Amino acid sequence: MKSTGTTGMNSVDWEARVDFDRLRAERLAKLKAQLDRSELGALLAFDFANIRYMTATHIGTWAIDKLIRFALLTRNSDPISWDFGSAAKHHALYNPWLDVTTAEMDADPGAPHEGATRPRLESGARAGISTLRGAFPPDAGIADEVARKIKRELEKFGIADQPLGVDVIELPILFALQRAGIEVVDGQQVFLEARRIKTGDEIRLLTQAASMVDAAYENLYDFLRPGVRENETVGLVAKTLYDLGSEHVEGVNAISGERCSPHPHVFSDRLIRPGDPAFFDILHSFNGYRTCYYRTFAVGSASIAQRDAYRKAREYMDRAIALVRPGATTADIVAVWPKAEEFGFANEEAAFALQYGHGVGLSIWEKPIFSRLTSFDHPEVLEEGMVFALETYWPSSDGWGAARIEEEVVVTATGCEVITKFPAEELLVAGKRYYAVGADLSTLRDSQSHLNTEWGRTAFR
Numbered sequence: 170m171k172s173t174g175t176t177g178m179n180s181v182d183w184e185a186r187v188d189f190d191r192l193r194a195e196r197l198a199k200l201k202a203q204l205d206r207s208e209l210g211a212l213l214a215f216d217f218a219n220i221r222y223m224t225a226t227h228i229g230t231w232a233i234d235k236l237i238r239f240a241l242l243t244r245n246s247d248p249i250s251w252d253f254g255s256a257a258k259h260h261a262l263y264n265p266w267l268d269v270t271t272a273e274m275d276a277d278p279g280a281p282h283e284g285a286t287r288p289r290l291e292s293g294a295r296a297g298i299s300t301l302r303g304a305f306p307p308d309a310g311i312a313d314e315v316a317r318k319i320k321r322e323l324e325k326f327g328i329a330d331q332p333l334g335v336d337v338i339e340l341p342i343l344f345a346l347q348r349a350g351i352e353v354v355d356g357q358q359v360f361l362e363a364r365r366i367k368t369g370d371e372i373r374l375l376t377q378a379a380s381m382v383d384a385a386y387e388n389l390y391d392f393l394r395p396g397v398r399e400n401e402t403v404g405l406v407a408k409t410l411y412d413l414g415s416e417h418v419e420g421v422n423a424i425s426g427e428r429c430s431p432h433p434h435v436f437s438d439r440l441i442r443p444g445d446p447a448f449f450d451i452l453h454s455f456n457g458y459r460t461c462y463y464r465t466f467a468v469g470s471a472s473i474a475q476r477d478a479y480r481k482a483r484e485y486m487d488r489a490i491a492l493v494r495p496g497a498t499t500a501d502i503v504a505v506w507p508k509a510e511e512f513g514f515a516n517e518e519a520a521f522a523l524q525y526g527h528g529v530g531l532s533i534w535e536k537p538i539f540s541r542l543t544s545f546d547h548p549e550v551l552e553e554g555m556v557f558a559l560e561t562y563w564p565s566s567d568g569w570g571a572a573r574i575e576e577e578v579v580v581t582a583t584g585c586e587v588i589t590k591f592p593a594e595e596l597l598v599a600g601k602r603y604y605a606v607g608a609d610l611s612t613l614r615d616s617q618s619h620l621n622t623e624w625g626r627t628a629f630r
Contacts (some may be wrong), residue, residue, distance in 0.1 A: 208329025
């Protein structure tokens with residue numbers, strides 16, 4: 170089955186679809202291989218996406234910012250997950266892949282072979298909590314208990330003297346691990362390297378997530394009109410996605426009118442007016458796999474300045490996509506994008522994320538990163554199986570409008586495939602069509618008064 174295709178969203182016996190047992194096994198195998206290539210003895214995860222990648226456990230996105238759950242993978246064991254007591258009990262009942270055989274180091278001095286290993290079957294689903302971002306009283310000893318749990322496993326599996334890689338960590342936990350004699354180092358790069366290349370099942374889930382946003386844009390295009398507020402469009406998109414089975418609508422950037430330049434990166438309650446540009450970024454997850462997917466519309470009509478801005482943003486997008494193939498680098502891509510100074514910014518840091526690219530998977534932003542800020546000095550090679558989003562932006566010459574386009578692509582053996590399908594080749598005009606005497610009212614106009622001049626009648630029809 171083609172990895173970038175979509176299927177029904179349920180599992181069936183009569184068609185090969187996403188195989189979740191294979192998904193779990195392949196993700197863990199990739200993480201183990203990356204751990205083996207590193208100098209680390211184990212990985213400790215507090216990051217929500219890394220825990221899911223490692224353990225295939227999930228308790229709802231409400232927990233995404235709590236840093237209360239944690240999971241450990243050692244060179245000599247499969248994952249161990251510590252979670253809320255009731256969640257851990259649920260994992261033990263319904264996550265049989267956490268019932269694993271581990272290679273425990275034999276610490277018995279009288280053992281026939283010192284340092285030998287012996288198999289042991291135990292549950293990797295355990296009750297345990299971290300400090301809840303400091304909400305527990307510091308003297309309750311929660312941080313020291315986390316360190317005790319981790320040290321016990323490191324000693325059990327014979328790697329207590331090896332560095333422990335951690336993705337993100339609260340200072341009380343860091344200090345407690347150090348007091349326990351554990352060397353803590355950066356482990357996030359190990360996770361991100363493992364997640365850089367997607368499996369076939371991951372690509373299918375990412376494609377399915379994008380197809381749901383296709384549908385959200387279809388509804389949004391029908392809904393947009395003068396008098397709609399930005400926050401109403403957010404509600405419409407969220408309902409569409411949740412109705413289709415989204416796990417989490419992380420955000421909808423709804424930006425219109427004079428808010429388009431500079432880009433504020435947050436929606437408001439602004440009322441959309443005739444002739445407004447409006448662009449949207451839709452971020453949600455399906456079975457954990459995310460989207461980052463911009464589209465720009467004109468509402469009722471578009472000015473020449475807005476049309477030209479859109480064409481510029483599209484040109485930069487098309488140039489970038491044309492270069493995507495295995496062996497190309499992030500530097501090759503960003504070289505065809507404009508310098509910050511060309512569109513009104515002092516430097517690349519000030520313009521960061523406007524001409525941009527980033528990996529998409531269980532989180533955004535993942536590797537690789539495309540930016541003139543870093544990619545020339547630190548280029549990353551594109552490989553088959555990568556999935557990333559490319560974003561372009563161009564302000565209109567009127568000083569307040571702008572265009573924003575984003576496409577998600579899968580790197581194939583010979584190039585790439587775009588998996589964001591809602592039309593974006595030309596600027597779309599949304600909203601009601603108006604009729605003047607003898608003809609449709611033009612959708613390209615700067616103001617209606619221009620139609621009452623000979624120049625206006627010629628230029629805007």
